[in-house]
Amino acid sequence: MPEGDTVARQCRILDEALAGTVLTTCELRVPREATADLVGWRVAEVRPRGKHLLMRLVPPVAGPPPLTLHSHLMMDGIWHVDGRALRSSDTSSGPRLADTIRVDLTARHEDGRQARAVAYDVKQVRLLRTADEDELVGHLGPDLLDPAWDEDPALRDTAIANLAAEPQRPIGLAMLDQHVLSGIGNIYRSELCFLRRVHPAAPVAEAGDPAEFVDLAHRLLVLNRDREVRVTTGGMLGRDGDLWVYGRGGKQCRRCRSRIQRGELAEPRLEGTESRVLWFCPRCQAGPGCPPSAPTARGRRR
Numbered sequence: 001m002p003e004g005d006t007v008a009r010q011c012r013i014l015d016e017a018l019a020g021t022v023l024t025t026c027e028l029r030v031p032r033e034a035t036a037d038l039v040g041w042r043v044a045e046v047r048p049r050g051k052h053l054l055m056r057l058v059p060p061v062a063g064p065p066p067l068t069l070h071s072h073l074m075m076d077g078i079w080h081v082d083g084r085a086l087r088s089s090d091t092s093s094g095p096r097l098a099d100t101i102r103v104d105l106t107a108r109h110e111d112g113r114q115a116r117a118v119a120y121d122v123k124q125v126r127l128l129r130t131a132d133e134d135e136l137v138g139h140l141g142p143d144l145l146d147p148a149w150d151e152d153p154a155l156r157d158t159a160i161a162n163l164a165a166e167p168q169r170p171i172g173l174a175m176l177d178q179h180v181l182s183g184i185g186n187i188y189r190s191e192l193c194f195l196r197r198v199h200p201a202a203p204v205a206e207a208g209d210p211a212e213f214v215d216l217a218h219r220l221l222v223l224n225r226d227r228e229v230r231v232t233t234g235g236m237l238g239r240d241g242d243l244w245v246y247g248r249g250g251k252q253c254r255r256c257r258s259r260i261q262r263g264e265l266a267e268p269r270l271e272g273t274e275s276r277v278l279w280f281c282p283r284c285q286a287g288p289g290c291p292p293s294a295p296t297a298r299g300r301r302r
């Protein structure tokens with residue numbers, strides 16, 4: 001599932017391509033919105049909220065309320081702008097089948113230039129009043145990439161309080177819960193736990209200062225927001241040296257040379273049904289809260 005930085009980047013590129021344009025065609029290939037007619041509507045902006053993509057539209061004439069076209073990349077979703085895939089570390093940017101198109105729109109700039117945006121395999125495509133966006137995204141915890149993050153300390157404070165609210169919950173689950181804070185996916189949870197030298201199954205209460213987790217997560221997402229290839233190692237490790245542990249099962253830890261291990265950590269209340277695989281170093285992450293049965297967290301589903 002894409003991480004928040006991927007969604008933010010795709011939104012920025014879509015916003016640059018579409019903001020201020022008027023839709024000349026717009027097909028929503030999902031049953032509930034198939035009859036929507038948005039020709040003539042103007043794209044006001046495209047904004048991320050956690051991992052949700054919000055395309056805000058204003059009507060051609062006074063009267064109808066502004067609408068938001070909502071979508072979610074989920075596992076395999078990707079947008080193409082003017083025929084070019086918005087590449088990311090999270091999803092394949094290879095050719096997609098036409099029957100996986102869910103949104104297909106063309107738009108015209110004031111100067112007559114055309115733009116086209118096509119979304120393949122995106123999920124949760126729906127139109128709603130912009131004023132009602134909170135019905136879809138109001139449950140989300142603070143967005144680590146919220147543009148107001150630096151000016152509004154309440155965002156950080158709320159994220160920290162949310163993370164600390166369930167002290168016995170494994171840190172590797174709490175940080176993945178978009179109700180707690182939004183933007184972290186499976187890659188960042190493995191990388192953050194490694195960087196903090198904490199086992200993902202360690203309870204929040206034993207995983208160190210929640211504020212340091214939140215600050216590090218924010219920093220990493222900001223650093224990677226505009227990158228095609230995600231890097232958590234500082235980029236000093238050369239080819240294939242972008243990540244510390246994610247996807248590196250059986251390989252040597254870049255710090256201590258122990259074998260990186262693969263485990264699973266999931267719980268039913270987390271959105272998405274995909275396998276919640278994680279990776280960790282049994283030596284670097286053997287601190288407080290590390291389960292006695294380590295080296296593997298496999299089977300610790302709740």
Ligand SMILES: [Zn+2]
Binds near residue numbers: 281282
């Ligand atoms: Zn290690």
